Amino acid sequence: xxxxxxxxxxxxxxxxxxxxxxxxxxxxxxxxxxxxxxxxxxxxxxxxxxxxxxxxxxxxxxxxxxxxxxxxxxxxxxxxxxxxxxxxxxxxxxxxxxxxxxxxxxxxxxxxx
Amino acid sequence: xxxxxxxxxxxxxxxxxxxxxxxxxxxxxxxxxxxxxxxxxxxxxxxxxxxxxxxxxxxxxxxxxxxxxxxxxxxxxxxxxxxxxxxxxxxxxxxxxxxxxxxxxxxxxx
Numbered sequence: 001x002x003x004x005x006x007x008x009x010x011x012x013x014x015x016x017x018x019x020x021x022x023x024x025x026x027x028x029x030x031x032x033x034x035x036x037x038x039x040x041x042x043x044x045x046x047x048x049x050x051x052x053x054x055x056x057x058x059x060x061x062x063x064x065x066x067x068x069x070x071x072x073x074x075x076x077x078x079x080x081x082x083x084x085x086x087x088x089x090x091x092x093x094x095x096x097x098x099x100x101x102x103x104x105x106x107x108x109x110x111x112x113x
Numbered sequence: 114x115x116x117x118x119x120x121x122x123x124x125x126x127x128x129x130x131x132x133x134x135x136x137x138x139x140x141x142x143x144x145x146x147x148x149x150x151x152x153x154x155x156x157x158x159x160x161x162x163x164x165x166x167x168x169x170x171x172x173x174x175x176x177x178x179x180x181x182x183x184x185x186x187x188x189x190x191x192x193x194x195x196x197x198x199x200x201x202x203x204x205x206x207x208x209x210x211x212x213x214x215x216x217x218x219x220x221x222x223x
Contacts, residue, residue: 032209043200043216044156049208057208093155097209100144104155 002028004096006105013084013112021079021108023094029074030096035067038091038107050077084112115139117203117214124220125191133186133217135201143206147175147186150198150216159186159199188219196221 003026013019023033032051036044048056048069056069068080077096081088089112095102117137125131137145144163148156162168162177162184174187186199198218202211 034210041218044213046210046212049210091153100204100209101146101158101161102209102211104157107153107155109153 002096002098002103004030004094004103004105006094006108008108009106010109011111013110015085015112016083018080018082019084019110021081021092021094021110023077023079023096023105025075025096025103028096028098030077030098031074032097033071033077034095034097034102035069035077035079036093036095038093044093047079081110084110086112088112115203115205115212117201117212119199119201119214119217121215122218122220124222127191127193127221127223129191130187130189131191131219133188133199133219135184135186135214137182137184137201137203137214139203139205139212141205142179142203144204145175145177145184146202146204146211147173147184148200148202150200152198156200191221193221193223195219 005024007022035047038044047062048058050056050069050071052071052074058064071077093107094105119135146161147159150156160175167176172189177184198216200216201214
């Protein structure tokens, strides 16, 4: 099956700093990648949809200047959390698709101290 | 808007059968996915229904009724490792987006 990787798997950063998370599709070219956030005991909340070579589409309520998304190639998308605050601590999951089925990465646990 | 509801928590006994329901009201519908998610891990694909009826895959089956906006996931011969969250998600067909339900945490006990 299709494999999606994320790096890092976990990260701890200080308040006010920025953190970059990478999402890669390893064995297929992803036309679209998605970024989700998941708080404890809650479901996945879509943050943005990312297409290669174009600007990401953000869901309502998600600050595009805080969560910067770059989709430089058909196999790589990055999410940068800028000026991180403790309330940004969460589990961030990416997914990639080349049709309708989404393949999920293993997730990145972000803790902001 | 999009509204997808599931029970928050369920408990069942090892070896038993459990049915997890999902009701949805969405602006579009092109199929419904079920995912399993263990704590701290990414969701893993279980099933995809696009037509009405029952899809069986080993111990897991999924049912869809588009006219009723209803689906369920049926887990048979429960095992302890089935303790996880189960997420239903509707593919609306818009930009390949999935809208996830609230998720159901299943606890399997001895």
